[in-house]
Amino acid sequence: MAKIFCVANQKGGVGKTTTAVNLAAGLAQLEQRVLLVDLDPQGNATMGAGINKSGLEASVYEVMLGMADVTKARQHSVNGKFDVLPANRELAGAEVEMVELDNRETRLKSALATVDADYDFILIDCPPALSMLTLNGLCAAHGVIIPMQCEYYALEGLSDLVNTIKKVHAKLNPDLKIIGLLRVMFDPRMTLSQQVSAQLEQHFGDKIFKTIIPRNVRLAEAPSYGMPGVTFDPASKGAQAYIAFGAEMVERIKTL
Ligand code: ATP
Ligand code: MG
Numbered sequence: 001m002a003k004i005f006c007v008a009n010q011k012g013g014v015g016k017t018t019t020a021v022n023l024a025a026g027l028a029q030l031e032q033r034v035l036l037v038d039l040d041p042q043g044n045a046t047m048g049a050g051i052n053k054s055g056l057e058a059s060v061y062e063v064m065l066g067m068a069d070v071t072k073a074r075q076h077s078v079n080g081k082f083d084v085l086p087a088n089r090e091l092a093g094a095e096v097e098m099v100e101l102d103n104r105e106t107r108l109k110s111a112l113a114t115v116d117a118d119y120d121f122i123l124i125d126c127p128p129a130l131s132m133l134t135l136n137g138l139c140a141a142h143g144v145i146i147p148m149q150c151e152y153y154a155l156e157g158l159s160d161l162v163n164t165i166k167k168v169h170a171k172l173n174p175d176l177k178i179i180g181l182l183r184v185m186f187d188p189r190m191t192l193s194q195q196v197s198a199q200l201e202q203h204f205g206d207k208i209f210k211t212i213i214p215r216n217v218r219l220a221e222a223p224s225y226g227m228p229g230v231t232f233d234p235a236s237k238g239a240q241a242y243i244a245f246g247a248e249m250v251e252r253i254k255t256l
Helices: 016-029 042-046 059-063 092-101 106-114 132-142 156-170 191-207 217-225 238-252
Strands: 003-007 034-038 076-077 082-085 121-125 143-149 176-187 208-212
Touching: 003 016, 003 132, 016 042, 016 082, 016 121, 016 156, 016 176, 016 217, 016 238, 034 106, 059 076, 059 092, 059 106, 059 238, 082 132, 082 176, 092 106, 106 121, 106 132, 121 132, 121 143, 132 143, 132 156, 156 176, 176 191, 176 238, 208 238
Parallel strands: 003 121, 003 143, 034 082, 034 121, 143 176, 176 208
Antiparallel strands: 076 082
16 A cells, blocks of 8 residues: 655745655665656656656546546656656646536545555645645645745745645545655755754654755756756765655654
8 A cells, every 4th residue: 555645835946846756766766666646737747757748648637537547647757766647737727627527626536546556655746836736636645745945934824734734634534644844955054044944843843854955956957857866966965865855754654
């Protein structure tokens, strides 16, 4: 049985996709069988895994609308050594088209149940919105990983996300938990980063992952080569941090 995690934060550009892609690659290096689900019409996770989003025969869009099986739509990321359920702009239409469908919040959950036995981890890269797509991610998952930058505005909006997670937990998915907050793009030279990081630890305790992901240019360069940072430059500080985060997740799921 796969453990399923959403990488979510409705703020844009906080490092969701970088986290999803590199955690997938980090877990693959630890011999875990991983499926990365791209749930964002931007298709960044798809491209970052080295899969061309323009030439998809089937994508998560067809899967959610019941027009294709996951086994048909999934592809293997050679660079990342994990499978990908890819996405592209078509997925933006799903939001509207699903309105008329039954069980519209649980379409992804049902689809993933068909390949559950093939994986140890399924990671879902959510779009920067609390939309029907994100709701599908939250309904399918056992837990949420929330990447956040240690800056003044980081906590703003976090309560909206936490409230949404609470509602989904109460009404749609009793399994759902916040697994943890992940500090990303961390710059130890900035006093503010240190302060916000310390505040997060005080406030959220063991809901803060021990691993901190530093700001590292190699992580930002890797997607243009269609590679996760973890495989693009394994020795870089960013890659090392995501591998450590993978190990932390493997430990963490033992306690779930
Ligand atoms: P969106 O909300 O648009 O989906 P996102 O939350 O998925 O964005 P990313 O795309 O992962 O965020 O990251 C935003 C930008 O920051 C990208 O250009 C990415 O390469 C860069 N970035 C992410 N993490 C790091 C890091 N640790 N060090 C340096 N650059 C980073
Ligand atoms: Mg993204």
